[in-house]
Amino acid sequence: MRASERAYVTLRADIINWHLTPGTVLGEVELSERLGVSRTPIREALAKLTAEGLTEPQSGRGMVVSEISLDHLDELFELRSALECRAAELAAQRCDPEIFLALHHQLTNAGELITAQDPARTDYYQLAGELDIAVDAAVGNHYLTQALKNLRVHLVRVRRLGKDNPTRLRDAAREHAAIALAIAHGKPAVASAATTVHLDNSLRHLLSTTH
Amino acid sequence: MRASERAYVTLRADIINWHLTPGTVLGEVELSERLGVSRTPIREALAKLTAEGLTEPQSGRGMVVSEISLDHLDELFELRSALECRAAELAAQRCDPEIFLALHHQLTNAGELITAQDPARTDYYQLAGELDIAVDAAVGNHYLTQALKNLRVHLVRVRRLGKDNPTRLRDAAREHAAIALAIAHGKPAVASAATTVHLDNSLRHLLSTTH
């Protein structure tokens, strides 16, 4: 693996996992020493991160880890809504019903995944991720999928802002199940509406637990 | 201005203006000689272009100017529709009616801008661009605006694919006028629908004149 890729992957993970918190200044020299590579691949990695919106050029000097401001959460969710509602519509028109019926079944029983033994909710979020992947595959649109992928990076970061509420997660799983069912049934309008409802609930929950 | 920025701006313009055609191989050494800077800023510029989707890493070695395939035009327009319809809805809810009434008026008379004296349609496309800017400003959503901005780069390239048909341009201006009017009237559903109609017409025109 190239050194620039390693640096990129490492920094990206550190930012998403909040090991590097918003506002942290990223000096090229410091990073190159910490990661054991020269400044050239570091610059490459920082350029990629900036293109993704995970870092921002600080006025004049250096890069900083970009803020996840609550003030902009509603804006982030507006974009998310635009993309995911349309994706749900298109998936409903084009999907293989079998796949989404299976996902609907799994999501209906997702409450079992939310246990005290798995505080990181690994299994739950993986199942939710599988729905995303299935939607992407069903839509079959490279541009739309790419836009969603760029967006999800920010959503993973946002996840850490809200308190981890088992009740909300179980509700969210039910909402996901509803979306999967609407897609399986080939009902674009319903799939879009269910997505709208889900995103509104998610946003309100986030705002209520962080303010 | 930094050398990397100059290289980026130059290459970007060359690609958008089709001075560099899709499939052209971009060698770092060749570019650094042609633009008179070293490879380092060239690499920086190419990384940015790749992030924008204007260039792609060629298998193993080098970069190529990315293809604008007709096979993917429908996908591009699906993303465009998702973003612009939602943008139109939000603009209708939040705009200052005066601005969009003025744009409506200008767009209604835009037929006059399409003359034999201006084969590049500079004035026409500038007016269309002003509508985009007004929508962005009315929406007031950084994430959505940024996604639209990224998309528009590709749309400008696509423009060259279709024949320049004055009749279609006049129709398009009328469709733009309808969108502006719906936004000015504060009717989200109408604005979204008008956008859907406009994009469908544009796509069908593109496909019919290129196939």
Added chain:
DNA sequence: ACAAGAACCAATGTATACACAGAATGAATT
């Protein structure tokens, strides 16, 4: 003659040295 392998070459990946700009700190003057 065709295929397979090795060697060579060219272009990218990485490191480092140098240039330059901006910020911080200290001194001097008011």
Added chain:
DNA sequence: AATTCATTCTGTGTATACATTGGTTCTTGT
């Protein structure tokens, strides 16, 4: 004592040299 200017110093921008990888070509064997 405070403010301003100058100097220094740290960190980024660029260039270049070196390493490495992947592709191409030439040769040899079947």
